[in-house]
Amino acid sequence: MDGKSVGLAEAARRLLRSEASVLAVPERLRREALDLALAISDGIPKMIREPTILTGASAVGVAGLFQLGGDAPALEVCWVPGSVEELWPRWVRQVTDLIAAGYPGCVGCGGPGSEGPWDELASRALTRANAGVTK
Secondary structure (H helix, E strand, C coil): CCHHHHHHHHHHHHHHHCCCCEEEECHHHHHHHHHHHHHHHHHCCCCCCCCEEEECCCCEEECCCEEECCCCCCCCCEEECCCHHHHHHHHHHHHHHHHHHCCCCCCCCCCCCCCCCCCHHHHHHHHHHHHCCCC
16 A cells, blocks of 8 residues: 555545536546446446546546646645556546445445545645655
């Protein structure tokens, strides 16, 4: 587990807790994102609307909730720095693992850090520390 794992898990939880969100992805990930939206719809039947996919973004994310890659957004956004190519498969695995566990309708299946409030400053500090970044 590295410093990005906690942020990836939080980003996955945020997506699965949000109804009718718009997931922005680079065009090259369109098909995989559509498959993910279908998996969410199939895996969480109580969700009224799975994410809508918007292509053309340089990073992956839902505005105001999370962002994978790209420049650092505002602190209320869960941000996982790095390349989308590295982060996308890890994040999709987190999403599908949570769906298989019954998230968000289960107790305790959200993984470490899922029960308390999210601390974005601590997450960013952990990511920087694990990457050897001092700023």
